[in-house]
Amino acid sequence: MGIARLADVIKEEAAEAVNSFPLRQYRDRVIALDASIAIYQFRTAMPKLFNRNGENISHLQGLFYRTLHLLENGIKPVFVFDGRPPDLKQPLLARRAEAAGARRDAAESRRAENLPRPLKQDCETLLSYLGVPYVQAPAEAEATCAALVKSGKVWCTATEDMDALPFGSLRLIRHLSSKKNCEVEEISLPDILQKLGMTQEQFVDLYILLGCDYCGKIWRLGPKKALKLLQQHGTIEQVLQNIDPQKHPLPANWDLEGTRRLFLQPEVADPGRITLEWRDPDPEGLVRFLAHEKHMNESRVCQRLQRWQEAQSKPREAQPKQRVPREGRRQRKLGEFFPASKRARPPEVPGPRPSRKRQKLQVGTPGEAGSPDPGK
DNA sequence: CTCGTCC
DNA sequence: TCCTCTGACTCAAGACGAG
DNA sequence: TGAGTCAGAGGAC
Numbered sequence: 001m002g003i004a005r006l007a008d009v010i011k012e013e014a015a016e017a018v019n020s021f022p023l024r025q026y027r028d029r030v031i032a033l034d035a036s037i038a039i040y041q042f043r044t045a046m047p048k049l050f051n052r053n054g055e056n057i058s059h060l061q062g063l064f065y066r067t068l069h070l071l072e073n074g075i076k077p078v079f080v081f082d083g084r085p086p087d088l089k090q091p092l093l094a095r096r097a098e099a100a101g102a103r104r105d106a107a108e109s110r111r112a113e114n115l116p117r118p119l120k121q122d123c124e125t126l127l128s129y130l131g132v133p134y135v136q137a138p139a140e141a142e143a144t145c146a147a148l149v150k151s152g153k154v155w156c157t158a159t160e161d162m163d164a165l166p167f168g169s170l171r172l173i174r175h176l177s178s179k180k181n182c183e184v185e186e187i188s189l190p191d192i193l194q195k196l197g198m199t200q201e202q203f204v205d206l207y208i209l210l211g212c213d214y215c216g217k218i219w220r221l222g223p224k225k226a227l228k229l230l231q232q233h234g235t236i237e238q239v240l241q242n243i244d245p246q247k248h249p250l251p252a253n254w255d256l257e258g259t260r261r262l263f264l265q266p267e268v269a270d271p272g273r274i275t276l277e278w279r280d281p282d283p284e285g286l287v288r289f290l291a292h293e294k295h296m297n298e299s300r301v302c303q304r305l306q307r308w309q310e311a312q313s314k315p316r317e318a319q320p321k322q323r324v325p326r327e328g329r330r331q332r333k334l335g336e337f338f339p340a341s342k343r344a345r346p347p348e349v350p351g352p353r354p355s356r357k358r359q360k361l362q363v364g365t366p367g368e369a370g371s372p373d374p375g376k
Numbered sequence: 377c378t379c380g381t382c383c
Numbered sequence: 384t385c386c387t388c389t390g391a392c393t394c395a396a397g398a399c400g401a402g
Numbered sequence: 403t404g405a406g407t408c409a410g411a412g413g414a415c
Binding site: 003006007040045096160218247 | 403404405406410413
C-alpha cells in the first residue's frame, strides 16, 4: 500500500539515496531475502508446474534457479521465513482473505499469509542441499532482515517491499532477479534520512501517514502534505494539532502507538545468536531431492548444476564482457552427479531432513562476527 | 532479443 | 487556476534456452 | 497482489 507511495517520495525528495549497481558489485556480500515473498512470487507469477504426482513445484524450481544464480555471482544469500503476523496486521489479512474468498473458494482464502507447512519444509530441504542458510523470524521477516543488517551480519535486504526501511534496514536492494544485465537498485536509509532531514522515528511516522499495512491512513492527507507537515512539526501528534480534524478524519481503530512500536521495537530473531554458514551445493543430493523425489525434469536439474559447476571452476573474474561462445556450453552428461544408483530414493514423506548437510543456524555462539566490510 | 516452455 | 488526493481501471509478476 | 495509468473532486493559493 504505502509501498508505491514511499518509493515515489524517495525518488522525488531523496533521489540521491537511490543508486543502481551491477550485480557483480555484490560479490562476497551477505544478502538477506524474504523467503515467503520470493516463494509466493514463484507460485503466482509462474504458470503452475505440476509433477507427476500432481504437486505444484513452481516454488522449488524458482528457488533452485534463483539461488544458484545468486551463488554464481558470488553472493551469500540468507533466506528469512515469516513467523506469526502481528496482531495489527489481522484486519489487513482479513480484508485480503475476504476479497479472495469473494471470488475464490474459502479454502484458498484461508491460506492467509503463512506458507503451508509442507511447502516451507520443501524449501528448507532445498536450501539445505544448496548449502544456503535460512532463519526463522518470530514475526515479520522484513523486521528480522533489518535487524540482521543493523547487526552487521548481513550487508543488505533484498526485497520489493519497502517495509524493510521503516524497520531500519540500512540498505535495501530491489529488482534482484535473474534477468540478464541485471542492474540492482540500492536504497540507502541513512541517505534518505539525511536528505529528508528526519530521524528514524520521524521516518516511521511518515510511513504511517503514507498508509502502511498496519493501520489506516488519514483521509486526504497524501504524500506531499504528509512529508511537508512532518518536516514542519516533527511528529504525527503535532501534525494533528495543525490540521482541521473535520477535513482530515482519523481512521477507525487507529493504533498509532502500536504501529510505531511495531516498527521501532519489532519482534525479531536475535542476530547475536545466529550463525550463518555457507557450504558448496550438494549436486547429488539436489538431483535426488528435486528429480527423484519431487520429479522435476532430471536433465534440467543436471544441466543447471553443470552450468553452476563450470562457473565455479572458472577464474573469479571472467564475467565482464567475455561472452562464452556458443561452443562453450557443453551438453549434458547426465550420469555425472549420481553415479550411485537411482534406486536409493528417499522416503516419500518429508521425514527427517537430510542429516548430513544439516543447515546451521545454531543458536548459541555469536560466531565470528564476520561482518561484511562496510568499505565500499 | 523475442518468444515459447518448464511439469 | 493549479496542486493534490482518491478511486477505478489494466496488466504482469520467473527463469530458461531455442531460434 | 501491486504497480502503472487516467479520470475527477476537494482544497489551496
